[in-house]
Amino acid sequence: MTDLNSVKALTFDVFGTVVDWRSSVSAEVAAFLQRHNVDADAGMFTDRWRREGYAGGMRLVRDGTLPFQTADQLHRRMLDMLLEEHGITADDAEVAELNRAWHRLHPWIDSPGGLQRLKSRFVVSTLSNGNVELLVNMAKFGSLPWDCVLSAELTGAFKPEPQCYQNAAKLLGCESREVMMVAAHQADLLAAAQTGMRTAFVPRPREAGPNFPADLTPDPSFDIIATDFHHLAAQLGC
Amino acid sequence: MTDLNSVKALTFDVFGTVVDWRSSVSAEVAAFLQRHNVDADAGMFTDRWRREGYAGGMRLVRDGTLPFQTADQLHRRMLDMLLEEHGITADDAEVAELNRAWHRLHPWIDSPGGLQRLKSRFVVSTLSNGNVELLVNMAKFGSLPWDCVLSAELTGAFKPEPQCYQNAAKLLGCESREVMMVAAHQADLLAAAQTGMRTAFVPRPREAGPNFPADLTPDPSFDIIATDFHHLAAQLGC
Numbered sequence: 001m002t003d004l005n006s007v008k009a010l011t012f013d014v015f016g017t018v019v020d021w022r023s024s025v026s027a028e029v030a031a032f033l034q035r036h037n038v039d040a041d042a043g044m045f046t047d048r049w050r051r052e053g054y055a056g057g058m059r060l061v062r063d064g065t066l067p068f069q070t071a072d073q074l075h076r077r078m079l080d081m082l083l084e085e086h087g088i089t090a091d092d093a094e095v096a097e098l099n100r101a102w103h104r105l106h107p108w109i110d111s112p113g114g115l116q117r118l119k120s121r122f123v124v125s126t127l128s129n130g131n132v133e134l135l136v137n138m139a140k141f142g143s144l145p146w147d148c149v150l151s152a153e154l155t156g157a158f159k160p161e162p163q164c165y166q167n168a169a170k171l172l173g174c175e176s177r178e179v180m181m182v183a184a185h186q187a188d189l190l191a192a193a194q195t196g197m198r199t200a201f202v203p204r205p206r207e208a209g210p211n212f213p214a215d216l217t218p219d220p221s222f223d224i225i226a227t228d229f230h231h232l233a234a235q236l237g238c
Numbered sequence: 239m240t241d242l243n244s245v246k247a248l249t250f251d252v253f254g255t256v257v258d259w260r261s262s263v264s265a266e267v268a269a270f271l272q273r274h275n276v277d278a279d280a281g282m283f284t285d286r287w288r289r290e291g292y293a294g295g296m297r298l299v300r301d302g303t304l305p306f307q308t309a310d311q312l313h314r315r316m317l318d319m320l321l322e323e324h325g326i327t328a329d330d331a332e333v334a335e336l337n338r339a340w341h342r343l344h345p346w347i348d349s350p351g352g353l354q355r356l357k358s359r360f361v362v363s364t365l366s367n368g369n370v371e372l373l374v375n376m377a378k379f380g381s382l383p384w385d386c387v388l389s390a391e392l393t394g395a396f397k398p399e400p401q402c403y404q405n406a407a408k409l410l411g412c413e414s415r416e417v418m419m420v421a422a423h424q425a426d427l428l429a430a431a432q433t434g435m436r437t438a439f440v441p442r443p444r445e446a447g448p449n450f451p452a453d454l455t456p457d458p459s460f461d462i463i464a465t466d467f468h469h470l471a472a473q474l475g476c
Contacts, residue, residue: 072411119378131411132409132410133411136361140357148374149386149387151441173372
């Protein structure tokens with residue numbers, strides 16, 4: 001196993017790793033659909049919002065079809081499409097408010113306490129494709145005690161582009177090997193490792209709901225595998 | 239008086255406004271000088287480090303004499319010059335440790351509690367010429383509960399360049415008029431106001447020590463004048 005004594009900072013993927021986006025957003029979508037008397041499945045609406053709007057939108061940015069934009073903008077673009085598809089007309093303020101559901105995501109039960117514990121020994125920072133405003137609002141909503149809020153927005157490119165990880169290490173004043181990426185997503189960790197970062201895999205099997213089971217067989221290269229943030233803290237001696 | 243109900247976020251100057259750099263750094267300088275048997279005034283050493291190294295260094299970056307670099311790098315550049323001038327030879331680890339004295343600055347007595355109070359209603363963020371690493375370490379050292387750590391480093395230009403203020407508002411998802419700059423330095427506030435930000439002047443008369451009395455007569459344009467962060471919180475309804 002790699003020597004982890006040099007690790008000074010932990011950078012966290014956020015959507016899915018720290019917060020439960022699906023149940024949080026589904027609840028707001030369900031209330032919105034009911035208000036507009038639309039009989040549609042809020043979970044499936046949310047899944048498409050996430051998969052086609054956010055993940056799909058980032059792919060369009062990566063291949064140059066769309067210019068770089070924030071997660072908020074990608075979410076709004078897809079939300080407008082979904083509303084049109086469902087024949088829903090709503091005023092801009094109400095749509096903007098629903099779009100901000102992504103700022104109000106409930107943490108997994110272990111996240112606030114686990115981060116507080118890790119923070120006693122390490123710098124704990126976000127490293128998310130979410131934009132800074134979204135991450136700041138989410139931290140206030142969910143009492144996430146970040147030392148620093150870093151985002152792909154600061155580089156104008158989304159993870160897994162290497163500059164996202166490299167820029168985070170630089171801003172934190174660390175060599176890449178002094179930073180550990182923490183994520184529930186293996187591709188994110190593998191890309192971080194490519195830049196020299198350490199890796200901690202924290203699977204969140206319920207992240208994407210019943211229709212999209214997570215890949216829980218960890219790549220053998222990860223430095224740490226933990227069941228939650230307390231387990232991660234224990235393995236890191238906190 | 240300007241309507242302040244639209245303010246959503248407060249951005250803080252840090253050195254001098256939130257923390258007492260002079261007494262913190264002087265104490266580390268005094269110990270260093272004593273260790274090296276050098277009879278020199280630690281306060282004056284610190285004043286020159288700050289005035290010629292940091293403020294002077296930023297001027298050299300602004301006029302293009304030096305490339306953009308972090309506050310840590312500007313501090314180290316001046317520290318090396320001061321050590322040579324005083325005939326002090328020290329190994330790199332010891333000099334690097336002294337340079338990090340700027341990461342270990344004690345907050346003014348009202349800063350942690352006042353920020354916590356302001357945080358209940360507003361996003362509270364740094365907006366400092368200090369680099370991100372320095373600000374993150376300082377926050378951990380002094381228990382400063384920032385929601386976000388923003389720095390001139392993110393724009394590659396130092397305050398009072400307008401892009402520093404504009405970029406902060408953008409990252410926080412705010413119009414400039416929704417952001418209030420908080421500083422003990424009038425030039426910082428006047429530059430923020432030029433970009434449309436609101437302003438709060440919190441004079442810190444002891445900041446620069448006995449040799450450099452602060453300019454305490456506030457410009458009449460400031461939206462708020464407060465004696466400390468609790469007084470600021472009270473005026474903002476926290």
